[in-house]
Amino acid sequence: MxxxxxxxxxxxxxxxxxxxxxxxxxxxxxxxxxxxxxxxxxxxxxxxxxxxxxxxxxxxxxxxxxxxxxRLAPRTVAAATAGLIVALLLSVLLGNLLRGLPFSSWVLSVVVTLVLAVFFVGFAVRHADAFSMFATPQVRRKSGQKILDSNVIIDGRLLDLARAGFVEGQLVVPGFVLRELQLLADHTDSQKRTRGKRGLNVLEELRQVRPLQVDDWDDINIARVDDKLIRLARETGSKLLTNDTNLSKIAKLHGLEVMSIHEAAMALKPQVQAGDHLMVTITKGGQQQGQGVGYLEDGTMVVVEDGLKFRGKPARVLVVNNVQTNVGRMIFARVDQGSDAA
Structure with missing residues (x-):
C-alpha cells in the first residue's frame, strides 16, 4: 500500500x-x-x-x-518468454537490415517488433508442452487436499460421508466446476437443471459440515472439464475425488491418486457367497436360452439358470458364483428346487 x-x-x-x-x-x-x-x-x-x-x-x-x-501454467510462462526472446532477436536483425531503406524509422522498428512478438509468443503458447523442460516446477500444496468433480457433488453421498467423519483433509472445488454446475442449474432441459440445482444445494450443505476452498485456477487452452481436473490435480499434487469411472481410469493412467465413492460403495456391499439363498424377481431373459435375469435392491444383477419360466414372479434361488466386474458385482444362481414360486 x-x-x-x-x-x-x-x-x-x-x-x-x-x-x-x-x-x-x-x-x-x-x-x-x-x-x-x-x-x-x-x-x-x-x-x-x-x-x-x-x-x-x-x-x-x-x-x-x-x-x-x-493461474498461468509454468510451461505457458516459459513458452511465452521463449517466444518473446526469439521475436526480440529477430527484430534486432531486421532493424539493421531495414535501416538502409529510405522510409526506415523508429516507428517501423516498433511495428516490426510488435508483429514478431505477437506471432512468436502466440505460436509458442499454443505449443507450450514443448517448453515444459524450461518451466520451474510449481510448488505443491499440502498433502490431503482433495479436488471434487461435478459428478461426485451431484451424487450427494459425499455429504453423508462427511457427516459421518470419513472425509479428511481440505476439500477443493475448482471454479470451472462451479461454473459447470451453474450452467446446468440454468439449463433449459429440466433434467439437467435439476442436477445442477442438486449439486449447488449439496455444496451449500457440505460447506456447513466441512470447510470448502474454491480454487480459481483455470487454463483457457484446455476445453474439457475432465482434462482441467487432471491438470489441476497434477500441478497441485492433490487427490481427485470423483464418481466418474472413465475419469478415474484416465487420472490413474496419469499417475494421480483417485478416490472413487462408487468403488468404495461397491467394496462395502455385503458379500454373497456360493450356497446362499436369495429371493429375486425375474424381470427379463438372459443371453442364453432359458436364463432369467433379476436385480437385488441395491441393483446387483442376478443371472438365474432356467429362470425365465419364473419371469415376473419372485423365486428362491441358490447362489452358484459371485463375480466382481468393472461395472459392479454379478451373481450367478439357479432356481432352488424347493422354491414355492409358481
Whole structure:
C-alpha cells in the first residue's frame, strides 16, 4: 500500500514537472522556475486529493493481474518468454537490415517488433508442452487436499460421508466446476437443471459440515472439464475425488491418486457367497436360452439358470458364483428346487 501511494505521488510530481517544462518552452519568462515548482506542488496536491480513488483502482488492477498470473501454467510462462526472446532477436536483425531503406524509422522498428512478438509468443503458447523442460516446477500444496468433480457433488453421498467423519483433509472445488454446475442449474432441459440445482444445494450443505476452498485456477487452452481436473490435480499434487469411472481410469493412467465413492460403495456391499439363498424377481431373459435375469435392491444383477419360466414372479434361488466386474458385482444362481414360486 505504501509503495502504491509513493508511486501516485511520484506520478503527480512528474506530471507537474513536465507541464512546467512545456510551459517554460512555449512562454519564456523569468518566472519559469517558480511556475515549474508551482505546477509540481499542484501535481502532488492533486495526487493527494485523488489518492483514495487511484489507490483502489491500482490495487484492483494489481490483484487481477496477480490472480491471472497465478493461474498461468509454468510451461505457458516459459513458452511465452521463449517466444518473446526469439521475436526480440529477430527484430534486432531486421532493424539493421531495414535501416538502409529510405522510409526506415523508429516507428517501423516498433511495428516490426510488435508483429514478431505477437506471432512468436502466440505460436509458442499454443505449443507450450514443448517448453515444459524450461518451466520451474510449481510448488505443491499440502498433502490431503482433495479436488471434487461435478459428478461426485451431484451424487450427494459425499455429504453423508462427511457427516459421518470419513472425509479428511481440505476439500477443493475448482471454479470451472462451479461454473459447470451453474450452467446446468440454468439449463433449459429440466433434467439437467435439476442436477445442477442438486449439486449447488449439496455444496451449500457440505460447506456447513466441512470447510470448502474454491480454487480459481483455470487454463483457457484446455476445453474439457475432465482434462482441467487432471491438470489441476497434477500441478497441485492433490487427490481427485470423483464418481466418474472413465475419469478415474484416465487420472490413474496419469499417475494421480483417485478416490472413487462408487468403488468404495461397491467394496462395502455385503458379500454373497456360493450356497446362499436369495429371493429375486425375474424381470427379463438372459443371453442364453432359458436364463432369467433379476436385480437385488441395491441393483446387483442376478443371472438365474432356467429362470425365465419364473419371469415376473419372485423365486428362491441358490447362489452358484459371485463375480466382481468393472461395472459392479454379478451373481450367478439357479432356481432352488424347493422354491414355492409358481
Amino acid at each position: 505504501l509503495a502504491i501511494r509513493l508511486l501516485i505521488l511520484l506520478l503527480g510530481l512528474s506530471l507537474g514537472l513536465l507541464a512546467g517544462q512545456v510551459l517554460a518552452q512555449s512562454l519564456p519568462s523569468d518566472l519559469g522556475l517558480v511556475n515549474t515548482l508551482s505546477l509540481m506542488l499542484a501535481g502532488v496536491l492533486s495526487s493527494v486529493l485523488l489518492m483514495p480513488r487511484l489507490e483502489r483502482l491500482v490495487t484492483g488492477w494489481t490483484e487481477r493481474l496477480t490472480r491471472w498470473y497465478a
